[in-house]
Amino acid sequence: MATIKDVAKEAGLSVSTVSRYLNDHPYISEDKKSRIKEAMRVLDYTPSSIATQLRSRKSKTIGVIVSRITNPFFSYLVDAIEKKAVQSGYRVLIMQTYDELEAEKNCLEMLKQQVVSGLIMCSVESDIEAIKDYQKFGPIVLCNEKVSDMTIPQVVTDQEQATFEGIEYLIEKGYKKIAYCTGGNFEVDGHGSTRTKGFERAITLNKQTFNKKWIFQRVHTISDGRKIVNQLSQLPTNQKPDAIFANSDEVASGIISEMLDLGYQIPLDLAVIGFDNQPFTSMLSIPLTTIEQPVEALGIESTNLLLSLIDGKKYQINDNKLKLKLIERESV
Amino acid sequence: MATIKDVAKEAGLSVSTVSRYLNDHPYISEDKKSRIKEAMRVLDYTPSSIATQLRSRKSKTIGVIVSRITNPFFSYLVDAIEKKAVQSGYRVLIMQTYDELEAEKNCLEMLKQQVVSGLIMCSVESDIEAIKDYQKFGPIVLCNEKVSDMTIPQVVTDQEQATFEGIEYLIEKGYKKIAYCTGGNFEVDGHGSTRTKGFERAITLNKQTFNKKWIFQRVHTISDGRKIVNQLSQLPTNQKPDAIFANSDEVASGIISEMLDLGYQIPLDLAVIGFDNQPFTSMLSIPLTTIEQPVEALGIESTNLLLSLIDGKKYQINDNKLKLKLIERESV
DNA sequence: GTGAAAGCGCTAACAA
DNA sequence: TTGTTAGCGCTTTCAC
Numbered sequence A, B: 001m002a003t004i005k006d007v008a009k010e011a012g013l014s015v016s017t018v019s020r021y022l023n024d025h026p027y028i029s030e031d032k033k034s035r036i037k038e039a040m041r042v043l044d045y046t047p048s049s050i051a052t053q054l055r056s057r058k059s060k061t062i063g064v065i066v067s068r069i070t071n072p073f074f075s076y077l078v079d080a081i082e083k084k085a086v087q088s089g090y091r092v093l094i095m096q097t098y099d100e101l102e103a104e105k106n107c108l109e110m111l112k113q114q115v116v117s118g119l120i121m122c123s124v125e126s127d128i129e130a131i132k133d134y135q136k137f138g139p140i141v142l143c144n145e146k147v148s149d150m151t152i153p154q155v156v157t158d159q160e161q162a163t164f165e166g167i168e169y170l171i172e173k174g175y176k177k178i179a180y181c182t183g184g185n186f187e188v189d190g191h192g193s194t195r196t197k198g199f200e201r202a203i204t205l206n207k208q209t210f211n212k213k214w215i216f217q218r219v220h221t222i223s224d225g226r227k228i229v230n231q232l233s234q235l236p237t238n239q240k241p242d243a244i245f246a247n248s249d250e251v252a253s254g255i256i257s258e259m260l261d262l263g264y265q266i267p268l269d270l271a272v273i274g275f276d277n278q279p280f281t282s283m284l285s286i287p288l289t290t291i292e293q294p295v296e297a298l299g300i301e302s303t304n305l306l307l308s309l310i311d312g313k314k315y316q317i318n319d320n321k322l323k324l325k326l327i328e329r330e331s332v
Numbered sequence C: 001g002t003g004a005a006a007g008c009g010c011t012a013a014c015a016a
Numbered sequence D: 001t002t003g004t005t006a007g008c009g010c011t012t013t014c015a016c
Helices: A006-009 A015-022 A030-045 A049-056 A072-087 A101-111 A128-135 A157-171 A193-205 A221-233 A249-261 A278-282 A297-309 B005-010 B015-022 B030-043 B049-056 B072-088 B099-111 B128-137 B157-174 B191-204 B224-236 B248-262 B279-283 B293-310
Strands: A059-065 A091-096 A118-122 A142-144 A178-183 A242-243 A271-276 A291-292 A325-327 B059-066 B091-096 B117-121 B138-143 B179-180 B243-245 B273-278 B289-292 B325-327
Touching: A006 A030, A049 B049, A059 A221, A059 A297, A059 B015, A072 A091, A072 A297, A072 B091, A072 B099, A091 A118, A091 B072, A091 B128, A101 A118, A101 A128, A101 B005, A128 A142, A157 A193, A157 A242, A157 A271, A157 A291, A157 A325, A157 B279, A193 B273, A221 A249, A242 B015, A242 B138, A249 A271, A249 B279, A278 B248, A325 B049, B005 B015, B005 B030, B015 B224, B015 B325, B030 B128, B049 B128, B059 B072, B059 B099, B059 B293, B072 B091, B072 B248, B072 B293, B091 B099, B099 B117, B099 B128, B117 B179, B128 B138, B157 B179, B157 B191, B157 B273, B157 B289, B179 B191, B179 B279, B224 B248, B248 B279
Parallel strands: A059 A091, A059 A118, A118 A142, A178 A242, A242 A271, A271 A291, B059 B091, B059 B117, B117 B138, B179 B243, B243 B273, B273 B289
Antiparallel strands: A091 B091, A291 A325, B289 B325
16 A cells, blocks of 8 residues: 555655645645646555544544444434535444443443544433543534433433323323333433423323333333233233333334234224334334434434534534424324 | 553553553563553553554454445344444444445545455445455455355345245236336346346246336335336336335335325235335235345354454355245235 | 564644 | 654564
């Protein structure tokens, strides 16, 4: 591989002139410019990104932390982030945690090791203080994860309110025994707790029955959804919920699918409301009623915010498109 | 940020000794080891990955090229690749091309710039010679993309045969006018051409009608599937196909969904066979008959192969799990 | 066992 | 406008 030194020699110039050319510095004569260009062509030269990074102390790579890329919500998020980042000359390192704290710590280390110059966390397992510890190594933006500490930049929607409205929608439709699923832990702050607050507010405000057996924690996949139905079917008939709020369309479709397999009817035996509005949900055998997340806007705003932070600039998040929306279909 | 120099000073040793410790060299006294460990702890030291890379000339990052991460086939592939890579101490840079040659070229440049030490191409737009040009900068593995040139390492399934069997399955079921979708160009070699060969072989062998109007090229998404139905409905009744082979489950579900919206029945008015067996396909209103791809095995084998190549070792691909499989459901 | 020193490929003062 | 030079943080001879 040719180096900047080879190019300088070939062009009969110094490395600094070549470096200036590479970095679009002013004050280079047209004559030298063309000699450098020619030398680069002859030697098939490309600057070593690694060397540039070491010297200039910036990596032009951002890291994106997701729990599972196979969750369509995350793949659409990564899609939006990647497009925006590439537009701005950045690359995207993708890191999956599978909800494991240890894995997330390793991702945060990437910031310390200067592998990435910034981080977008689309899922978070660590507590706030742990994340704050890493902020000194580079900007960290939380995407779709709300924390009360406003010193951590975050791009969020009002999931508390949307969940509240989703639960009220069930209540208005006449359902009285509402089950609830979360990806995190019900009592503990952290993953999913914003939505849980909305759920509790709606239940309390409307004086609905609350039953601990109707709460499902740490559920994520289609298969988790199926398991919920199996647990539900153990319950005595008078203790069965008549509706369930699922924390993702994957969980919701697992629930519906298992219910149908067991010969039940949806929404007659159980109304199901999902979260995300993933592309396939309108085509399911029971088209899914769900809460749409503005996934593209979330990705774009997070990336804009992070890149501004990397450049030490201010960025005003555009809230207009960060709205959740209830999509009424046939599962409720 | 503390550097190796700071650690050396803190421990009262030379940088070379610290470097040796970092690289698990033999011949360091236990005494010094603990002094170094302590100094690292005190200074909260982490080696700069960039500097290590520059000096040791290896990047510990692999690049993965996909056309669109939102296609579940690719997100599951990336999932498998990422897990395997992380296990081996590598990171994954994700790059989307959206089937654009220009974007793919930029990805290949990452290899030349030494940003990545190897590349897995899960989609390819460039011609073989262009890819071969980049092999001198690092190993490139094709994943699920077959080319005749065996000097390019590739991990593939027998898509020609699976497509052949898929078409024969339609014929056995009594369908006589079979339409065909491909992500690439029908006549041209390249993306999708292996499957096309299987299609042509089955049609010819069984003396089936072939109609150019039943061929759909460069289709990828659900919305592309819907458009196909719109084109189909322009055809005079006696020229309409009675079955269609879709190149992905996304295209297949778009076709089915649009047909149903238009009041047609599946498979009565049109039998549809998909490709991939994505998780949601069994839960669609018309459960999809499709060809399952061994996506996890493809990801794992590609990664094993690439990492071996990076280390200059041989790797024998394990073909056992690289089998395609027809999943019979209700859309045929 | 340990240290001194050269240098990976590049950028950016500082001089000229 | 251009060149000289000192590093960025690390690894790796080579000497002791």
